[in-house]
Amino acid sequence: MTVSQTSERGHLRHLISLADLPRAEIERIIERASTYLTPTGQPPSHDATLRGRTVANLFFEPSTRTRASFELAAKRLSADVLNLDVSMSSRAKGETVLDTIYTLQAMQIDVFVVRDASTGVPARIAEHVAPHVCVLNAGESEVSHPTQGLLDVMTIQRHKGDVGALRVAIVGDIRHSRVARSAAEALTKLGVGELRLVGPTELLPEQTIANARVYTDLADGIADADVVMALRIQKERFAQLGDIPDPQEYYRRFGLSARALTHAKNDAIVMHPGPMNRGVEIDGSIADGPQSVIQEQVTNGLAVRMAVLALVHEHIAAETAQC
Amino acid sequence: MTVSQTSERGHLRHLISLADLPRAEIERIIERASTYLTPTGQPPSHDATLRGRTVANLFFEPSTRTRASFELAAKRLSADVLNLDVSMSSRAKGETVLDTIYTLQAMQIDVFVVRDASTGVPARIAEHVAPHVCVLNAGESEVSHPTQGLLDVMTIQRHKGDVGALRVAIVGDIRHSRVARSAAEALTKLGVGELRLVGPTELLPEQTIANARVYTDLADGIADADVVMALRIQKERFAQLGDIPDPQEYYRRFGLSARALTHAKNDAIVMHPGPMNRGVEIDGSIADGPQSVIQEQVTNGLAVRMAVLALVHEHIAAETAQC
Amino acid sequence: MTVSQTSERGHLRHLISLADLPRAEIERIIERASTYLTPTGQPPSHDATLRGRTVANLFFEPSTRTRASFELAAKRLSADVLNLDVSMSSRAKGETVLDTIYTLQAMQIDVFVVRDASTGVPARIAEHVAPHVCVLNAGESEVSHPTQGLLDVMTIQRHKGDVGALRVAIVGDIRHSRVARSAAEALTKLGVGELRLVGPTELLPEQTIANARVYTDLADGIADADVVMALRIQKERFAQLGDIPDPQEYYRRFGLSARALTHAKNDAIVMHPGPMNRGVEIDGSIADGPQSVIQEQVTNGLAVRMAVLALVHEHIAAETAQC
Numbered sequence: 016m017t018v019s020q021t022s023e024r025g026h027l028r029h030l031i032s033l034a035d036l037p038r039a040e041i042e043r044i045i046e047r048a049s050t051y052l053t054p055t056g057q058p059p060s061h062d063a064t065l066r067g068r069t070v071a072n073l074f075f076e077p078s079t080r081t082r083a084s085f086e087l088a089a090k091r092l093s094a095d096v097l098n099l100d101v102s103m104s105s106r107a108k109g110e111t112v113l114d115t116i117y118t119l120q121a122m123q124i125d126v127f128v129v130r131d132a133s134t135g136v137p138a139r140i141a142e143h144v145a146p147h148v149c150v151l152n153a154g155e156s157e158v159s160h161p162t163q164g165l166l167d168v169m170t171i172q173r174h175k176g177d178v179g180a181l182r183v184a185i186v187g188d189i190r191h192s193r194v195a196r197s198a199a200e201a202l203t204k205l206g207v208g209e210l211r212l213v214g215p216t217e218l219l220p221e222q223t224i225a226n227a228r229v230y231t232d233l234a235d236g237i238a239d240a241d242v243v244m245a246l247r248i249q250k251e252r253f254a255q256l257g258d259i260p261d262p263q264e265y266y267r268r269f270g271l272s273a274r275a276l277t278h279a280k281n282d283a284i285v286m287h288p289g290p291m292n293r294g295v296e297i298d299g300s301i302a303d304g305p306q307s308v309i310q311e312q313v314t315n316g317l318a319v320r321m322a323v324l325a326l327v328h329e330h331i332a333a334e335t336a337q338c
Numbered sequence: 339m340t341v342s343q344t345s346e347r348g349h350l351r352h353l354i355s356l357a358d359l360p361r362a363e364i365e366r367i368i369e370r371a372s373t374y375l376t377p378t379g380q381p382p383s384h385d386a387t388l389r390g391r392t393v394a395n396l397f398f399e400p401s402t403r404t405r406a407s408f409e410l411a412a413k414r415l416s417a418d419v420l421n422l423d424v425s426m427s428s429r430a431k432g433e434t435v436l437d438t439i440y441t442l443q444a445m446q447i448d449v450f451v452v453r454d455a456s457t458g459v460p461a462r463i464a465e466h467v468a469p470h471v472c473v474l475n476a477g478e479s480e481v482s483h484p485t486q487g488l489l490d491v492m493t494i495q496r497h498k499g500d501v502g503a504l505r506v507a508i509v510g511d512i513r514h515s516r517v518a519r520s521a522a523e524a525l526t527k528l529g530v531g532e533l534r535l536v537g538p539t540e541l542l543p544e545q546t547i548a549n550a551r552v553y554t555d556l557a558d559g560i561a562d563a564d565v566v567m568a569l570r571i572q573k574e575r576f577a578q579l580g581d582i583p584d585p586q587e588y589y590r591r592f593g594l595s596a597r598a599l600t601h602a603k604n605d606a607i608v609m610h611p612g613p614m615n616r617g618v619e620i621d622g623s624i625a626d627g628p629q630s631v632i633q634e635q636v637t638n639g640l641a642v643r644m645a646v647l648a649l650v651h652e653h654i655a656a657e658t659a660q661c
Numbered sequence: 662m663t664v665s666q667t668s669e670r671g672h673l674r675h676l677i678s679l680a681d682l683p684r685a686e687i688e689r690i691i692e693r694a695s696t697y698l699t700p701t702g703q704p705p706s707h708d709a710t711l712r713g714r715t716v717a718n719l720f721f722e723p724s725t726r727t728r729a730s731f732e733l734a735a736k737r738l739s740a741d742v743l744n745l746d747v748s749m750s751s752r753a754k755g756e757t758v759l760d761t762i763y764t765l766q767a768m769q770i771d772v773f774v775v776r777d778a779s780t781g782v783p784a785r786i787a788e789h790v791a792p793h794v795c796v797l798n799a800g801e802s803e804v805s806h807p808t809q810g811l812l813d814v815m816t817i818q819r820h821k822g823d824v825g826a827l828r829v830a831i832v833g834d835i836r837h838s839r840v841a842r843s844a845a846e847a848l849t850k851l852g853v854g855e856l857r858l859v860g861p862t863e864l865l866p867e868q869t870i871a872n873a874r875v876y877t878d879l880a881d882g883i884a885d886a887d888v889v890m891a892l893r894i895q896k897e898r899f900a901q902l903g904d905i906p907d908p909q910e911y912y913r914r915f916g917l918s919a920r921a922l923t924h925a926k927n928d929a930i931v932m933h934p935g936p937m938n939r940g941v942e943i944d945g946s947i948a949d950g951p952q953s954v955i956q957e958q959v960t961n962g963l964a965v966r967m968a969v970l971a972l973v974h975e976h977i978a979a980e981t982a983q984c
Contacts, residue, residue, distance in 0.1 A: 067705070120956075121959035123733075290438075291437055379981045381771075410741065613760060613764075633766075
């Protein structure tokens with residue numbers, strides 16, 4: 016990636032990939048995110064940070080949870096929010112992605128939140144926007160989902176403290192998962208004790224990620240783990256898996272059941288990025304059980320997105336003040 | 339329904355079904371709704387009741403008018419509003435409805451406005467949300483549409499006063515109508531003088547509703563009525579109706595024409611929940627004529643939704659204050 | 662058109678067609694629009710003009726850029742905004758357009774922004790709304806797109822001053838273009854020096870527009886032009902064009918390449934309403950080059966829409982004050 020995610024003044028400007036983000040920046044985002052958490056039941060944090068600014072959610076792939084999370088994050092910071100499901104109009108008309116961006120930028124959009132099924136689109140947009148404009152990657156092909164990685168490490172830290180002493184196991188379809196990749200990048204940056212990738216051979220990455228150890232047996236893979244993160248498995252995958260022909264067999268071999276979870280530490284936390292296939296990659300009783308932090312992941316995700324928006328606003332304000 | 343619509347403190351908390359709502363609560367909602375009406379042409383009521391709170395419109399069935407009405411009601415009370423057409427994303431991904439709710443709740447949604455084609459979904463959601471969270475039914479299968487029932491009785495009362503002295507006839511496809519069911523429930527709770535259900539045998543309910551009298555002849559059914567409410571008929575129904583093969587024949591037998599309306603009282607009001615099939619269940623001249631209160635129904639509907647949101651906010655505020 | 666676009670008090674009330682708008686009104690809108698421009702990088706203009714009012718975007722045809730532009734214009738004036746993609750719900754249910762309007766009007770919508778594929782729909786709506794309600798045409802079939810015409814002349818004036826001394830060439834599919842029609846109307850009202858329509862015979866209008874001269878040769882058509890405006894060509898057109906079977910041949914004959922542009926004046930500006938087909942009606946190097954004002958058109962378009970909303974608000978305020 017040739018685009019820098021931080022400005023010359025040292026502000027966070029874009030969020031494209033955690034692999035290229037300094038550790039201090041990751042820590043700064045999570046620290047800021049913590050300030051947006053409120054006690055359960057209390058009203059969510061609201062402030063005027065982005066009053067008068069415009070955030071565009073540009074989703075070339077459908078999404079409920081991530082789009083909703085970014086939309087609420089922007090609204091709670093008082094931004095004007097524009098939701099664009101571009102697949103249904105301009106792109107069908109043959110306009111290039113960059114022309115869509117140039118057009119929206121000319122409407123004085125300050126932040127683009129971009130999700131796309133192709134690799135490289137968020138970075139390519141970031142390379143071409145005006146100096147004060149910021150680009151946030153909201154999910155990019157199978158390679159990157161940085162706010163997810165940040166919310167995952169934030170959730171782990173809040174339960175388990177410094178990740179340096181932890182054993183973290185990610186279970187499932189690692190190969191096709193931007194969630195796994197961004198979590199692995201964030202954990203590695205923060206010096207995770209041990210990172211394990213667990214799944215059927217066909218779903219493990221061809222080259223391992225971030226010096227992680229790979230396991231094809233669930234019990235071995237999560238043995239003594241402090242954190243177990245299940246990934247969503249797409250139904251389409253079963254056709255490609257030699258000896259796992261259906262969801263039932265997948266559950267038997269890689270599903271997080273109460274029995275499987277006995278291999279992890281007693282106080283291990285269980286994570287899932289959602290949406291869940293209950294009874295496939297995770298048992299419902301585990302998803303709803305005392306070890307599950309799945310809903311906290313969602314809450315932390317919104318706080319992370321508020322933090323990222325508030326931090327890039329420092330760049331926007333600095334750039335526009337000097338004009 | 340096992341879920342209570344009022345809280346222990348006596349606040350309105352959910353609005354799922356009028357059948358289970360005390361008469362005093364119905365009257366309280368309508369009274370509050372009246373305070374949101376403004377003279378024609380004047381700006382709509384606006385206040386800060388829901389400032390900082392978030393309302394999610396969760397429509398699993400498409401809708402223009404009800405969604406727009408709830409969205410404007412929430413915005414005019416200064417809420418942040420999230421529109422989710424869930425059919426197009428999460429549900430397609432196989433996530434359960436409750437997991438969608440848990441996820442959104444973790445984003446600190448305070449009120450869920452839910453429309454669904456299946457019976458029981460709003461109540462099921464209400465049973466599972468956090469103590470301060472409220473669920474409003476915006477249309478449930480063929481069984482319940484409580485804000486519609488409330489706006490209908492509000493409209494009748496504003497024109498005709500106490501419903502105890504009134505004869506109200508609902509005409510059309512009663513059997514499949516959540517509108518008819520909720521109107522009948524509200525009218526019965528308020529002690530309607532006489533309730534009549536009028537339509538072809540195949541479209542009358544198998545068991546009558548709320549002690550209503552049933553009629554298969556339009557002239558008999560609306561004779562001396564104070565209020566005549568036409569229901570929308572779906573084109574698909576004609577295939578099931580023995581001697582009414584097409585819209586023309588339906589109009590001849592059950593359409594509210596000027597001639598048919600002579601059987602009702604001279605000052606009878608004419609209602610329709612919309613969207614109308616002009617020339618099928620109602621003649622255009624009647625829909626636009628002096629007896630029609632169809633547009634007032636829409637205006638009152640928005641006021642009812644503001645009232646319900648403002649009342650459940652009292653629950654939310656009480657719950658979150660004590661946390 | 663029988664509906665008047667200005668009120669008896671002299672306020673702008675509707676914007677349906679530039680052909681029926683007085684020159685002074687066009688100048689007034691553009692002058693107001695200029696006040697909404699801010700220096701590059703600065704935050705967009707925001708004010709409270711439409712606070713408490715509701716603007717509904719009623720798009721019966723899909724659109725990204727125009728809908729986004731109207732939505733942001735309304736939000737930056739503090740209006741509540743309702744986006745309705747009506748093709749997907751009510752219209753499918755058989756409700757008439759006027760019934761949809763009556764319903765929304767009963768929800769106290771103040772301004773309808775309407776795009777429709779049929780001729781006459783915005784004017785027909787304007788004829789039927791309540792006295793204080795305003796209708797803005799956001800694109801009507803192949804006949805009218807008045808805010809586009811306004812933004813085009815505004816852009817020309819800001820670069821070239823009074824249009825009376827200018828030669829303006831519009832190139833491409835004039836026959837099916839509401840953009841060309843509205844630009845021609847605005848330019849003619851403002852007394853353009855010379856207006857030229859350039860394209861293959863099959864794409865020139867059957868009757869010329871506004872005394873424009875027609876050309877079937879690009880070099881002749883743009884010779885010594887001060888302004889060259891390329892129009893988007895739909896792929897479907899090639900089937901109807903005798904000797905232009907494909908985009909490559911169209912580009913060779915009517916594409917704005919660097920070579921073609923040498924025929925225009927050296928300081929000619931190049932315009933395009935978007936979305937562009939790069940390499941078909943315009944070369945990418947021209948679209949991105951120093952003569953291009955394409956992004957300014959977008960910025961001016963948003964300012965024009967803010968101006969129109971602010972001006973019709975004067976009508977709304979006057980009407981509702983006297984109630």
